[in-house]
Amino acid sequence: MLAVILGALGSHALKEILSPEQLDSFTIGLRYQMTHVLLLLVVLLTSYFEESVKHTSFWLTVVGMLLFSGSIYLLNMQQFLGVKLSFLGPLTPIGGLILIGNWGFLAFKALKR
Numbered sequence: 001m002l003a004v005i006l007g008a009l010g011s012h013a014l015k016e017i018l019s020p021e022q023l024d025s026f027t028i029g030l031r032y033q034m035t036h037v038l039l040l041l042v043v044l045l046t047s048y049f050e051e052s053v054k055h056t057s058f059w060l061t062v063v064g065m066l067l068f069s070g071s072i073y074l075l076n077m078q079q080f081l082g083v084k085l086s087f088l089g090p091l092t093p094i095g096g097l098i099l100i101g102n103w104g105f106l107a108f109k110a111l112k113r
Contacts, residue, residue, distance in 0.1 A: 003034045006073065014080070022076040029072035036061050036099060043106065053109050060102035067095025 010018075010026045018026065043049060043057050071091040078085040 003030055003037060006030055006033075014077070017080050018076060025072055026076045029069040029076075032099070033065050033069040036065050039102075048113075049106075049109060053106070057102055057106055060098055060105065064095045064098035064102060067091045068099060069095070071095060 006026075007030050010023060010030065014026065015023065040058060040061050044054055049057070068091075071088040074081075074085050074088055075092070
């Protein structure tokens with residue numbers, strides 16, 4: 001739901017406010033968020049993984065999305081919000097590493113199985 005709302009915001013309201021580069025960056029955050037929401041659905045709704053694996057993957061995905069996509073959204077909207085948020089910059093790669101780690105974790109558990 002949040003990705004759809006932010007996508008609509010980016011396509012309509014922010015299109016007039018953000019530069020093309022900022023809008024592209026915002027779109028990357030949306031793409032990664034939606035991709036990882038789909039990953040969560042697949043992992044959580046299948047019976048392939050044990051509950052402990054699902055639980056760990058859920059939290060890695062949520063934290064990774066918040067740090068990666070959330071920091072991208074806020075960094076690109078800082079001028080619009082009137083707040084300096086450049087300190088959030090290091091959170092983007094940390095969130096990305098967590099998302100990568102989650103994919104590796106799931107691959108390891110799937111291969112182990």
